Amino acid sequence: MAKASGGKKLAKKDYEARVPALRGALVQMQVALQHASFPVLLVVAGDDAAGRGDVVNLLNGWLDPRGVETFSFHKPTDEERERPPMWRYWRCLPPRGRMAIYAGGWHADALREDPRSPRELDEFDENLRRITHFESQLAAGGALIVKVWLRLSKVAQRDRMLALESDPDTAWRVTPENWNNHQDYERLALLAERMRRATHRPTAPWQVVDAADPRTRNLAVAELLLARFKQHSVAQKKVPAPTKPSRVTSLRPSGLARLQALPLDQMLSEADYESKRDKWLGRLNQAVRTAAERGRSIVWVFEGWDAAGKGGAIRRLTSALDAREYRVIPVAKPTDEEKVHHYLWRFWRHVPRAGRVTIYDRSWYGRVLVERLEGFCREDEWKRAYAELNDFEAQLTEHGIIVLKFWLHLSKDEQLRRFRHREETDYKQHKINAEDWRNRRKWHAYEIAVGDMLALTDRPQAPWHLIPANNKRFARLEILKTSCKQIAAALEE
């Protein structure tokens, strides 16, 4: 971890001589940022009384306030508490071309837990793991992450707090908690160091700044930001544009084998379906209500071939649910607000509140399917995505959300039959277009991508359910049954 050499005090006139150039450079940086392909996240954290608020306010004064937004995380709101812990940070991410300053950041939230017992320290480490993953993801998505830790020695901390207290204008800023923390300086310093060590990564490094002299501190933070921005801009320009893969090969052939081994000839007669459907709809209704009573949310993910019957299956499913408690999110082209954020941002947005249901009609798996095959993202991006998607779902399931993932599988012949039927049926014509035919021509490439997805994102807490969908009735009943069983199993844990 980089450390600024501390100790000496900077004279006021030397400071004032250097500020104008720095301010100019910061504004120039903001102008350049507007056209950049990445966002800037600046975390200003540090010891008590090290001047985090002062630095944040100063930077806001130096920067053009129209291009920067500042966040500090207080007690989570109830809307936040009902989602996985990282949800509140995802909703405060700047889009491409803009900058966010975090006073304390997610790190301060983690430290505020003040872990002491071994169990609390385990939880703390788990939090840090989540934070590291969060930052790595954003950095991999192109974000510039600058994290500054303002360090103050115990003696300097006491002097600063006494100085603040002696001025009636600033006395309110020193709280009894600050003095308690001061008594406990050594333990807290170790805890902060443990945090920094755990969350320090080349793409999101901690930079420790000596905060004993406020002027030196201010310049150091601004200069760090400028240097990192410059470096990052150069690096980002070298990132190659995504290209369409010339050949698609399997990463993990076991997935493809699993897919191809799925028997597609199961049938269910109209009579059988009619006799069983209502029973399972009733059970599903009961299962979802029980989950809601316990504050457990449910996320359904529907993926499958074009014309595999996702829409119809979702309709049968929702007919068992109370419409006031679920949302169906059709995943098509991202909106422009979505386009300028990390690719997972648009899915985080719709994570349900406690006891509610979100049904994704297509999902984050687009990253490793259409985006992989059409060259909408780079090879390193979709390859990394398997771990990112697993992590996203792990955050949901760890929060108690029940995740049900379905792949609706179809034979190539059956798809052709359905396409033709759609073209011939007046009110279904809007459901078929040239793109569907194009995708069909890449059937085998898609099979490989689906296979890899199945093999690499099948986890005990969020397994893939393969549904033979050549027969719509069979598929729908399978989905109902599997959903009931999975929810019941999750509630029993």
Next chain:
Amino acid sequence: MAKASGGKKLAKKDYEARVPALRGALVQMQVALQHASFPVLLVVAGDDAAGRGDVVNLLNGWLDPRGVETFSFHKPTDEERERPPMWRYWRCLPPRGRMAIYAGGWHADALREDPRSPRELDEFDENLRRITHFESQLAAGGALIVKVWLRLSKVAQRDRMLALESDPDTAWRVTPENWNNHQDYERLALLAERMRRATHRPTAPWQVVDAADPRTRNLAVAELLLARFKQHSVAQKKVPAPTKPSRVTSLRPSGLARLQALPLDQMLSEADYESKRDKWLGRLNQAVRTAAERGRSIVWVFEGWDAAGKGGAIRRLTSALDAREYRVIPVAKPTDEEKVHHYLWRFWRHVPRAGRVTIYDRSWYGRVLVERLEGFCREDEWKRAYAELNDFEAQLTEHGIIVLKFWLHLSKDEQLRRFRHREETDYKQHKINAEDWRNRRKWHAYEIAVGDMLALTDRPQAPWHLIPANNKRFARLEILKTSCKQIAAALEE
């Protein structure tokens, strides 16, 4: 108010014979809606046990769930309570081309207050006035609003509740509160009628549906929706496209006179500014902190000529604020998510939480300035906007938010000087473009529009402050002083 003729019971086979065509028509409606220029809002409200939930669920089963979202409003979350009451409804509006179903809607929230005393009834009526205005605004913006009241007689209500209780699967749906309400049937029916009467408008009419027979009720609601959609589609197609005004004339010349009477020659020397600035920044900091302690939020609105110094003024202002407590919202072209919503939606989004600050750099007044003059909206739209903007701000101030509106005024010569200076100064070139020069050529038309704005949206609770801005120092100090005084005055009330 339209009333469906009730009484007879529909036989199951007659019902089932009619359902398929109705479902087909509903899905056709959704396909048509995708390309429509308006959203659909369906409110399903009614007496206890009249089957609101059943109707909502049934419609959701009949419709394609991907094009419709259902909302029901429970206890407000803390994020909602900290904003004006209508905020929670604004955040649940469907975009153009989509449909939302509201189980109970905002009307149920109003009725849930169960007003009894004259004071409570006054508040109730005030709520209804707000609701009426909300709906009128959305309707004027093109939205189709269908409001259905499911009516049940006292006897039918009792029978329905007994029937629900006798089935173990549905017994949970009847609560002690339902029985209490049943005892109080007459009073509640009167209250509901008072609500319907107050919120009944040609563009958002109530349609009362007899809910005694569920099958008749279901068909009636679906048919109403279809009929209103058809009617609305035809009407919307006749709405003319906006045109650029050929001549701009003043609606209220007093505003223009006020603008032109503003003396622009006030100066403030560097020394005077320096000596006074810090005092006022300190006062502002104190005033904003006091407001925050009392849970009062502040909204600043900055409007003014191009190059009038809005950005600089905002920077001086924010230098007195804690960066963790304010957001600056630069208002430029709407994003595509914003474009498909009502024009006020993008401003509602950023209304601050309790004790926080939002600074709008340009604002909703674009509607009666650039949109009026460039023909981005129709004449009836911008003419109606004055009342809409006043109402929006009234909702803020009634909630306790302090609204500070500034118009930064400049002479035409001074603007020219600044444009030239920008063009000649390297790091300011990005701040001037062809559009600025185009706007400048329409100076007089803009003067008229600004004058109308000043005259028509100057209210005691949210007055316009005209700032002579030929001298930047004078303008900045004026803004600081005025802000301090206005905040202090608001806190004294």
